[in-house]
Amino acid sequence: MSHSGSSQSFADEVKAIPGGEFVELCFSCGTCVSKCMIQQKLEPEYNPRRLLRMVIMDMKEDAFDSPTTWLCSACDLCYPACPQQIHISGVITAVKEIAVEQGGKTTLKTAAVDQQTCVSCGLCAEACPYEAISLVQTKVPYRGLVQVAQVDPGKCMACGLCSAVCRSTSIGVPDDYTDKALMENLWDWLQPEGVTF
Amino acid sequence: MSELIAKLKSEIKRLFDEDVVDVVIAFKKADSPLRPQPAFYRKGDSLEDLEYNSLCQNNLANYLTRYPHETRIGIVVRGCESRSVNALVVEKQHPRENLFKIGIPCQGIVDLRKIVKQTGEDVSGYKEDQEKISVVFKNKEYQFDRKDVLHDSCLRCVHPNPVNPDVLLGDPLPEGDPGVLRQAVESFEALTKQERYTWFQQEAERCIRCYACREACPMCYCTECFVDHNPPRWTESTISPAGTQAWHIIRAFHQTGRCTSCGACERACPMDIKMTYLTDKLNEDMLNQYDFAPGMDDTTQPPFASFNLDDKNRFVA
C-alpha cells in the first residue's frame, strides 16, 4: 500500500482500462453491496465497495485475492443505483483483467467442453453473454484435428447458458446445477414410492 | 434431362480440370432405376454413371459435414439443398470458400412410395419430362402426372431455385406459393387440441427408433445425439410411448430455424411417419416472429442464437 505518486499505481492501472476510470469517486455508501445478491446468496466475503476501496488504496494483492474480483457477473444492477454513477462492474472487470494478465485464476467452476462430442455449431458462442467461447481447431483423441468450442476461463462466469442451447449436451458447467444433478433431483421426486421393476 | 446431365458432367469436369474442388458430391445410377444414390467423385474418376433426375431422394448437404474443413467440395444442389448448405455454413460446418455449389432448379422430388403403391418395387425403366413421370413395371409402362407423385414437402416448396449457387445449370423456375405451407399449418392448428394430440400420438407411436430420419437429415450432424447421451439419459431409448414422443418432439425442436423442409426425413422413414408438420410449424413461427427463413443466406444466425430485449414484450411475465 502506498500513496507515493509512482507513475503507475494499481489505481492508475485500473483507471487506464475503459470502465475503470471513475473508481476514485466512490464515497463508500454501500448501495452497490446491498443491491448485489452475491453476498447473500453465494459468498459472504463478497463486497464490491471494499474492492473499490482496495483499488483506491493500491492494495493489489488483496484485490486479486478478493472473491469480489472473480464473482462479479457484470449484471449491472448496482450501476444505475450508484449515486456517484461509477460503473462498478467496469472497475471490477478491469481488476479481473489485470489479475488474469498477472496469472490470477478464477475461483469459479467454469464451463467445460466435451471435445469428443462437440460439433462446433457455434450456438454456445453466440449465446454466451461474456464472449468467453470461441471455436478453435484442435487435435482431439480419436477424432483428429477438428474444430471445437473452447472456453476462456478468465471470461466465463459459469452461468451455463451455453449448456441450455447445446443440442448435443457437449458443454456444461461442473457446478451444483449440472444436468445430471438436476435430473437426479427431478427423478428422485417423481419416482412413486414402492414401485419396482 | 440428358441435356442437364451432360451440362453437369462438363461442369464437374471443368472444376476438376481447373483444380477448383477436391471432391464433387452428386448422384449416380444404382441397381434399381428408382433409386439413384449419392456419389463422391474425385479427380480422375469416371463420370459415366453420373445421374440426376426427380428420383434423387437424398439431401446431398448431408455429406458435407463428413469432410474436413480444408476439403474443397463441389456439390450439386437443388433449392432445399442449397439452403441446407447455407445453414451448415452459418453453423460453421464447412467454410464457404471451400464450397462450390452447382445449382439446379428443382422440379420436385418424386415420392417413391406414391409410385410403388400403384406398381411394385421391381421397376425396370424410368423416364420423366416436365409434366409426366413414367415407369416400366413388369414390362408395362405406367404414366403419372408429376404433381400426383411429388413428395408432399415438394408440393409445399417455396424456393425451388438454389440460393446463391456458384453456377446455375438450367433455367430458374417460378417461386412457390408460401400460402400453401401456411395453410397446411393453419389447418392443423384449426383441429381441436384432442385431435391434434391424437394425431401426434398415432404418428409417434409407429416409430421404431431406427433413426433413419436423423441420418437422412443434413442438420442432424451431431457426433452424439441427445437420445444417446448418458448421463443424464434424456429420454427412454426404447420404443415406449414416452421415448418415441420425446424423440419426435425434440428432434423437430432441434430443427427450429434450421430445417429447410427438404423432406428427406419423411422419405427416409420406413414407417411412413409424417414429420414435417412439426418442422413446418416451427418454420412458420420463425418467419412470423423473427422474419427468418433458414438457409436464405450464409451469414444470418438463426433466431435461437441471439436475443433481443424486445422479445420480453411477447412473453408472459
Add this chain to the structure above:
Amino acid sequence: METKPKIALFQCQWCLYSEPDQYWVDHNLPPSIRLMKVSCTGRINTLHILNAIQGGADGVMISGCRPEKCHFKEGNLSALRQHEEFLNLLDYIGYERDRVRFVWLDLQDRGRIQQELADFENKLQELSTANTLATRINAPEGEVHV
C-alpha cells in the same frame, strides 16, 4: 383426500431477493412442489422441461429475474426464445401449454412466489388431464437411468 397437482419449480437462484421468500422456497415447499434450483433461467434446457412433464409433473413453473435485471447480463433472454417456441410446439401437438408457466420476479416482489405457486396450483386443477404426454417408465431400483 384431494391430491395436489405436482409442480416442478425451476428457480433461478438470484430471482428471490428477499431472504424469507428464499427460505420458504428452500425449506417449506409442500411435497407436491419440488424445487430445482438453477444458476439462471437461461440455463434451463427444453429437455429439463420435457423430462419434468414426462416424469409425471402436472405443471412446470420457472421463476426468474426480469430480463433487464438478469444476474448474467441479459442472459436469461437467450433461452427465452427457445422456451417460447417450445411451448408453441407443445401447444401445436395438443399439450396444454398452460401447464408450463414462466414467472418473472422483480426485486421488490416480496412474497409473490407464494402467490404465484398457489395461483398455478389452482390453474392446474382446472385443466383436464386428457392430453398429457406419455410418462416415462420408472427406472428399476439401482439401475442408472438418469
Add this chain to the structure above:
Amino acid sequence: MVDAARQPRIDVRTYTEVEKVEGFVGNFKVTLREKAKHVLADRCNGCGDCAKVCPVEVPNYFEMNLAPRKAAYVPMSQSVPLIYNIDLDACIHCYKCVEACGPLEAIDFSQEDKLVEEDIGAIIVATGFSHFDPSVMEEYGYSRYPNVITSMEMERLNNSAGPTAGNLIRPSDHKNPKRLAFINCVGSRDKRYNPSCSNFCCMYSIKNAVLLKQMNPDVDITIYYMDIRTPSKGYEEFYDRARELGIHFTQGRPSMITEDKETHNLFVHSEDITLGKVIEEEYDMVMLNQAAIPQPDQDHMSSVLNVAQSPGGWFMEYHPKLRPMDSPTDGIFFAGACQGPKDIPSSVAQGSAAASRASRILNSEKWEIEPTVAVVWPERCSATTRGRACGICAKACPYGAINIFSPEIPAEVVTAKCHGCGACVAECPEDAITQLHYTDAQILAQMRALLADKPEEKILAFRCHWCSYGGADLAGTSHFEYTANERGMRVMCSARMDTDFIYEAYRLGAGAVLYSGCHPQDCHYITGQLIGAKRAERLKKMFERMEMTDGRFRVEWISAAEGDKYARVLNEMQTVLDNMDKDELRAEIERLKPDMEKRLKKFPNVPGVSESMAYSDTLVSAINTQKKEPA
C-alpha cells in the same frame, strides 16, 4: 411575520407575483401581479365564517395534502395578513360564503388580477427552495407504499398543529408506528438527481428523531446515512444527544425498500458499512429525507430578475466567498435558500446581511456603481463623422443602455444601466466607444507585456471574467496542472474580445490564442456571449482561410466550474504547439503578419492606443535588456 406586517414601513403583499423588473439600482420599476383573492383585503377580518360554510373540500397543500381544506381558505392558520381566499378552481359557486360574510361584504367574485407598478430602490430575493419528489426513485417505493413518507409529511404528522394533532400515525392503518427508519440523502448527493449536499437534512432528521423519541420513548428509530454532517455550533452536541437517547445510526445507503403486501410493513435493504454485511430490517414506517432543490419557477424568476443561476439551478451570487448575498446585478440581493440550501441560522444571517446591504442603497443620496462602464467619444461616432449613427452599439447592448435618439446625434450610454460587458466597444466599427478600465490601450499594453519574451511559445488566453476566468481560478485552486506557457487576459465578457486584439496578438507573434467565455446560457450579461460567439466563428473561418495551423486559434466555452476543462484545453493547445516544428511556426507567424498589420491599420488612431503602444514598447525593451544582462 406578524411583527413585519405590523411595522408601518413594511408592506406585505401575499398572493402576488413579480412580473417584470426594469431600471437599475435605486430606480427599479417592478411590475407586480396581485392575484385575485376574490376577497376584499380591506374588508375581510379573517373570521373564517366563509370557510365554515363552504361545502367544497380539496387537498391542503400546506398539510402536504394529508388533510383537506375548503375552497374558501387561508393557506395556513398563521397566515399574515389573515385574509381569506376563494379558490375558483375548486369553487362550485354556491355563494354560501357570501351569505355567511353578511354585512361585511368582503367577498367579490368579480375581482380580477391586478397589475401594479412600484418604484423600488433595492430588491431582496428570498424565494426559498422546493423539495425533490422521491417518487422518481422507484427503489424506495414512495407513492406506491403507503407507509413511505417524506420528511415534509413527517413534519406535518408530527406537528401538534398538524392534521393529526401531533399523533404520529402511519397512513396504511392509522396505527402508531413502533419501528421507524429515516433515510438521508434521498435525491441529494446523487449524481442521477442532485449532486450537491442539501446542507440541513442531517440535522433535520436528527431533530425529528429526537422529537419523536422524546415524545414516545418506546419507538425504535434508525437513521440510515452516508455521512452525518454537523458542522455548525452545537450541532455535534445535538447528534451526541440523539445517540444517547438510543437512536440508531446505520451507515449505509439503502438500495431498496420492499413491502409486505398484507401488513404494509416495510423492509429496508442496505449494507451496514461498519459490518460490511447486507442487512434487511423491518419497519412500520419509513421517512425519506428528500433533497432541497430550487423552486420550480426559479428559471423564470432568474430571467425576470436578470440574475444568473449556478450549476444546480440556484441563484448565483456575485462572489461565493466575499459577496455571498449580493447578486451580480447592483441593487438585487439574496436571502436564504434561493441562493443554495441553507438551514435557519444561515438563512437568518444572510437575510439580515442582505437587509443591511439593501439599506445602504436606500439611505444613500448617491450610489457608486462598478466603474467598468462604456463611454462614447462623440467626435468619433459615425453620427459626427458621417452624419449617420449606425446603431450597431445599441443593437449589441444586452441592457438597452445605449440610446440613439436620431441619426445626427452621437450614441449615448446610460451609465446607470450599463453593466460593463463591453459588447458595444468591440462591435463599434468606428472604435468610437471605450470601456473604462478595459480600454483598448490598456488591454494592448497588457498583451505586449505578456508577449514580450518568446511570444511564439506563449498561449494568450482571453477569458471572460465570470466564467472562464473563474474556471482558470478553479484549475489553480484544484491543482489541475496546465501549461506554464499560458498567459491569461481578463476581460469582462467574451463580447469585449475585440477582433483587433486577436490580430494584434498574432501580429506580436503569439504561438496560440484561446478565446474563452461562458456557456451560451450562462452569460452574466444575458446575451453577451452570443455576440462574442458570433465574432469567434467569424475569426475561426477567417483563420481557416488564411491556412493558419489548426489549433492555434481555439474557441472554448468554459464555465467557472470547469477548472478541469480549462486545464485540458490549454494542455491540448500546448500539444499543438509542441507538435509543430519551431521554424515552421515562426515562418507561419511571419507569413500571416502582413495580413494582420493590414487589418490593424486603423487601430493606432484609437485614442490612447499609439501612446500605450509606445509606452509598452519601451517597457518591453526594458524587460528584454534586463534579461539579457548576466546577473
